Amino acid sequence: MQFEVIAKCHTTRARVSRMKLSHGVTMLPTFMPVATQAAIKGLTPQQVESLGVTLMLNNTYHMNLRPGIKVLDDAGGAHRFQGWTRNLLTDSGGFQLVSLSKFTKITEEGALFASPFTGEPTMLTPEESISIQHSIGADIIMQLDDVVSSLTTGPRVGEAMERSVRWLDRCIDYHERSGKKDRHNLFAIVQGGLDHDLRDICLDEMIKRKDRVAGYAIGGLSGGEEKDTFWRIMKQCADKLPEDRPRYSMGIGFAEDLLVCVALGVDMADCVFPTRTARFGVALTFSGPLNLKLAKHAKDLAPIDTQCPCPTCSDGVSRALLHHIITQETAGAHAVTQHNITFQARLMGQARDAIINGTFPDYLRSFFVAYFGDVGYPEWAVNALRSVGVDLLDGISKDVNVVPGDGGKWEYSDRS
Amino acid sequence: MADVSTTHPGFSTLSFHLSCPASASPFGPRLGRASLKRNNDSPAVEIDTPGFLTTTSRGVIPHLSRDHHRFTEAIRWVLIPFETFLERLPPVPTLQGGSTPLHKFFGYSPLQNIVIMSARDPFDGRELPPNGNDHISSYSMRGVTPSAWRSYVFACRPDIVIALSDTPFTKPPHSQKRLTKSLERSTSWLSNLLRPIELDDDSNSNPHPLNIFVHMVGGTDLAARRIFSEGLLETLRDNEAEAIKPLKRLDDGVTGYVFDLVPLRLSLVAEIDSANISSPDILDTTTVPTAAQMSVDTSALIPLMKASLNSLPTQKIRLVNSAISPHEILRLVRDVGIDVFDAHWAQRAADIGVALDFRFPIVDTGPNNQTHRTKKDLGHNLYDQVYAHDFKRLADCFMDGASSLGQDSPCNRPVCPCAACSPLPPCQHISHSSIDSESYPESVHAPRQFLPPFRRAYLHHLLHTHEMSSHSLLAMHNLSVLDAFLSGVRTVLAHPNGTAVFTTEVDKFVEEYDEEMKVFEDARKSWTEVERARGKGRLAREKDKQAESTLGTAVEL
Ligand SMILES: [Zn+2]
Ligand SMILES: [Zn+2]
Numbered sequence: 001m002q003f004e005v006i007a008k009c010h011t012t013r014a015r016v017s018r019m020k021l022s023h024g025v026t027m028l029p030t031f032m033p034v035a036t037q038a039a040i041k042g043l044t045p046q047q048v049e050s051l052g053v054t055l056m057l058n059n060t061y062h063m064n065l066r067p068g069i070k071v072l073d074d075a076g077g078a079h080r081f082q083g084w085t086r087n088l089l090t091d092s093g094g095f096q097l098v099s100l101s102k103f104t105k106i107t108e109e110g111a112l113f114a115s116p117f118t119g120e121p122t123m124l125t126p127e128e129s130i131s132i133q134h135s136i137g138a139d140i141i142m143q144l145d146d147v148v149s150s151l152t153t154g155p156r157v158g159e160a161m162e163r164s165v166r167w168l169d170r171c172i173d174y175h176e177r178s179g180k181k182d183r184h185n186l187f188a189i190v191q192g193g194l195d196h197d198l199r200d201i202c203l204d205e206m207i208k209r210k211d212r213v214a215g216y217a218i219g220g221l222s223g224g225e226e227k228d229t230f231w232r233i234m235k236q237c238a239d240k241l242p243e244d245r246p247r248y249s250m251g252i253g254f255a256e257d258l259l260v261c262v263a264l265g266v267d268m269a270d271c272v273f274p275t276r277t278a279r280f281g282v283a284l285t286f287s288g289p290l291n292l293k294l295a296k297h298a299k300d301l302a303p304i305d306t307q308c309p310c311p312t313c314s315d316g317v318s319r320a321l322l323h324h325i326i327t328q329e330t331a332g333a334h335a336v337t338q339h340n341i342t343f344q345a346r347l348m349g350q351a352r353d354a355i356i357n358g359t360f361p362d363y364l365r366s367f368f369v370a371y372f373g374d375v376g377y378p379e380w381a382v383n384a385l386r387s388v389g390v391d392l393l394d395g396i397s398k399d400v401n402v403v404p405g406d407g408g409k410w411e412y413s414d415r416s
Numbered sequence: 417m418a419d420v421s422t423t424h425p426g427f428s429t430l431s432f433h434l435s436c437p438a439s440a441s442p443f444g445p446r447l448g449r450a451s452l453k454r455n456n457d458s459p460a461v462e463i464d465t466p467g468f469l470t471t472t473s474r475g476v477i478p479h480l481s482r483d484h485h486r487f488t489e490a491i492r493w494v495l496i497p498f499e500t501f502l503e504r505l506p507p508v509p510t511l512q513g514g515s516t517p518l519h520k521f522f523g524y525s526p527l528q529n530i531v532i533m534s535a536r537d538p539f540d541g542r543e544l545p546p547n548g549n550d551h552i553s554s555y556s557m558r559g560v561t562p563s564a565w566r567s568y569v570f571a572c573r574p575d576i577v578i579a580l581s582d583t584p585f586t587k588p589p590h591s592q593k594r595l596t597k598s599l600e601r602s603t604s605w606l607s608n609l610l611r612p613i614e615l616d617d618d619s620n621s622n623p624h625p626l627n628i629f630v631h632m633v634g635g636t637d638l639a640a641r642r643i644f645s646e647g648l649l650e651t652l653r654d655n656e657a658e659a660i661k662p663l664k665r666l667d668d669g670v671t672g673y674v675f676d677l678v679p680l681r682l683s684l685v686a687e688i689d690s691a692n693i694s695s696p697d698i699l700d701t702t703t704v705p706t707a708a709q710m711s712v713d714t715s716a717l718i719p720l721m722k723a724s725l726n727s728l729p730t731q732k733i734r735l736v737n738s739a740i741s742p743h744e745i746l747r748l749v750r751d752v753g754i755d756v757f758d759a760h761w762a763q764r765a766a767d768i769g770v771a772l773d774f775r776f777p778i779v780d781t782g783p784n785n786q787t788h789r790t791k792k793d794l795g796h797n798l799y800d801q802v803y804a805h806d807f808k809r810l811a812d813c814f815m816d817g818a819s820s821l822g823q824d825s826p827c828n829r830p831v832c833p834c835a836a837c838s839p840l841p842p843c844q845h846i847s848h849s850s851i852d853s854e855s856y857p858e859s860v861h862a863p864r865q866f867l868p869p870f871r872r873a874y875l876h877h878l879l880h881t882h883e884m885s886s887h888s889l890l891a892m893h894n895l896s897v898l899d900a901f902l903s904g905v906r907t908v909l910a911h912p913n914g915t916a917v918f919t920t921e922v923d924k925f926v927e928e929y930d931e932e933m934k935v936f937e938d939a940r941k942s943w944t945e946v947e948r949a950r951g952k953g954r955l956a957r958e959k960d961k962q963a964e965s966t967l968g969t970a971v972e973l
Binding site: 041080081083298330 | 473474475476477478479480481482483484500501504508511512520521522523804805807835839840841842843844845846847848849850851852854855857867868870871873874876877878880881883884885886887888889
């Protein structure tokens with residue numbers, strides 16, 4: 001990997017970087033759409049690429065179940081298997097083991113789980129996880145970590161953090177011995193729950209291993225914790241992580257979360273949210289999510305967003321047509337999925353431009369006005385951005401409420 | 417809504433030329449070209465026949481985003497059943513406006529696609545309340561009246577409209593009295609659509625601007641079918657003549673004839689039923705083709721179709737909806753001279769995981785790998801475990817774009833141009849920031865090279881993991897295979913001795929390929945199993961609602 005920071009925001013910790021991997025250059029900060037099982041819902045890889053996406057994600061847990069390592073090896077890796085010619089990232093599989101299977105038991109050796117096919121007890125070790133990720137052949141691979149829910153408290157959190165450090169060492173050793181270090185770049189995952197002291201210990205330990213890892217992920221967040229806690233942990237990690245390594249916040253996808261993370265110094269994020277919500281009829285826009293199932297869209301011949309360059313909007317697909325087909329026809333899901341992936345890419349692309357042009361604080365302010373001006377700013381976001389020198393309320397002439405709590409923005413169904 | 421010829425420029429004109437009537441018989445196979453000239457400077461849309469029309473569900477081609485249906489050149493004729501838009505009045509496509517409102521609303525290209533508007537989905541044979549004298553039932557909440565239909569048609573300006581007809585979807589068999597009524601109503605509803613529009617004084621526009629196709633009604637009664645056709649040719653008098661002036665006969669305003677095979681088959685099955693032979697549940701039309709439909713041989717349909725066409729002019733387009741197999745298509749080309757078929761069966765094959773793999777005329781593609789069957793399958797049930805490690809392209813009968821380029825010696829296999837067999841890299845990447853070009857060092861002007869095809873193993877994986885991309889790729893592939901099939905039909909018919917060669921080739925095709933379509937049956941079983949294993953997590957109610965409104969084409973979102 002070649003990683004180079006090419007511009008920094010003069011106020012916040014945001015930065016623009018160039019990350020060169022085996023399958024080309026990806027400009028950061030970026031959002032990575034999730035192709036869990038080697039496909040992004042209903043689209044072909046060529047369609048995804050045409051949207052300006054240069055890095056996407058496959059899930060190791062799922063890929064290992066289907067199609068399985070044998071097929072991936074025969075196909076010559078996941079890139080060839082799914083026809084994706086750009087960069088690919090895989091997770092370690094650990095998160096899904098814990099979230100999808102109640103019977104998973106963590107031991108020092110690895111994660112013990114019941115095979116979903118045979119019911120046989122099966123062990124996923126750090127070495128095994130890396131080996132599977134090598135077969136998948138992703139450009140960025142993740143260490144196996146000991147995942148606990150962000151709502152877990154007590155000694156288990158510290159234990160998981162410490163084990164994640166030990167597992168990192170095993171992943172590094174296995175990875176280096178495999179001789180595949182030049183093609184696959186291993187990222188460490190910072191754990192430690194919502195405890196600042198544990199996070200600090202983890203950061204120290206993992207930063208010690210900097211020369212043997214290509215980048216850092218910030219894990220164990222976005223699992224239902226309060227937003228106020230979320231941003232403080234994110235900031236603590238992003239502040240401390242080394243300047244010359246990419247920083248990846250896992251499982252982040254809401255527009256406001258993404259921009260706050262970028263302002264805190266995060267370079268990459270992934271989430272199933274934009275593609276999942278598309279299937280349920282929600283189109284993302286700069287004035288907030290749009291629920292296309294609502295009757296108010298039934299006669300609206302305007303596209304989702306006239307400014308949007310996605311195939312759906314630029315072709316003039318009307319909200320009325322989308323309303324008629326969404327949740328009924330797969331083609332409706334495809335149209336909104338194309339739009340939502342493009343929305344995420346625009347959000348991050350405009351952040352890159354703003355950082356380069358020295359206007360990132362303005363970009364943040366104008367985004368929040370357009371997105372939250374009507375319902376009020378989430379207090380946590382206001383506080384998070386104040387911590388990096390941007391006051392969202394500065395220069396706002398009209399009255400905008402600041403809303404406590406975890407404030408999101410949704411158009412709820414009117415039953416239509 | 418008033419007729420508004422003055423506020424809209426003229427409608428487009430559809431003409432049809434039989435370039436090479438291969439036989440003297442009015443029912444022999446024929447080659448033709450449909451030409452749609454729009455009322456502007458754009459070149460006419462020209463489509464050769466025999467050809468096929470792509471069906472839509474809620475107005476869109478199942479599984480295809482707009483970029484995908486543009487890429488799929490096989491898509492030429494498009495049929496839009498209007499009934500789902502009756503759920504909310506006024507129907508939203510009527511609000512679109514412009515010179516080609518349906519093309520605009522649904523994203524079809526005015527240069528590429530001829531859009532046909534029909535009230536009902538021709539494949540939908542579900543039982544319905546009886547139609548009235550002035551009202552046709554549809555599966556949506558409301559039906560439609562002939563006058564409302566007329567106003568929707570003038571607002572939507574389809575390239576072709578299928579006149580309302582009174583086809584009973586009450587439980588067959590239908591009485592003689594019911595048939596008589598069906599004929600009267602269908603005739604009167606056609607006449608309503610043929611009412612001349614009001615023109616400006618100095619206008620030399622056509623007072624009958626619509627291109628109208630009419631259903632051949634009369635059910636399974638040969639006499640009734642003949643009477644209906646003769647009625648179309650009768651010179652009208654008095655009020656009836658006044659209603660359609662300056663036309664003299666209804667047929668003068670008709671551009672094409674339509675046969676919907678679903679209601680015909682349902683009636684034929686009911687007749688067998690009433691003769692006390694047990695038959696499968698005839699109202700289950702949510703699977704294709706239904707066992708009941710399969711039990712009605714093409715040969716039972718042919719006399720009925722001939723009875724309708726016998727007295728009618730031969731130079732008009734003949735359209736058949738819901739043919740169940742390529743075998744049936746070939747027989748209807750050979751024995752009835754049908755010009756256009758819908759692609760319903762091939763499109764549904766994509767829903768159930770079948771990649772079509774056949775050609776006409778037949779070619780030798782090596783040994784049949786389904787040794788347990790005596791005939792070749794029409795395609796591959798990609799759910800089958802045998803494809804888990806199969807890295808071949810989708811079809812043996814076709815090349816893929818990438819490997820066709822590496823060929824030294826010319827290959828007799830054509831390239832399947834679909835986005836699954838011959839994918840191309842995107843012609844552009846949306847740029848989201850000033851530095852995005854660093855990700856794309858290659859010149860945008862470099863010629864695009866075909867990418868490797870999507871493999872069976874990948875499609876197998878997508879089907880088992882319930883990824884919608886499988887259906888998108890299969891839909892494009894299947895339409896392209898059907899296109900090549902009909903193009904093969906045209907090539908054979910263009911032979912100097914076309915009819916004879918065609919007849920021989922049809923026999924060979926029937927000999928080569930399994931007409932029982934076992935592979936579809938297997939695929940449907942696999943599909944059901946995967947759906948069932950998967951369905952647990954989802955609200956059954958949501959799923960039923962989707963299945964109901966999309967006539968079983970539903971693929972879980
Ligand atoms: Zn868009
Ligand atoms: Zn193909």
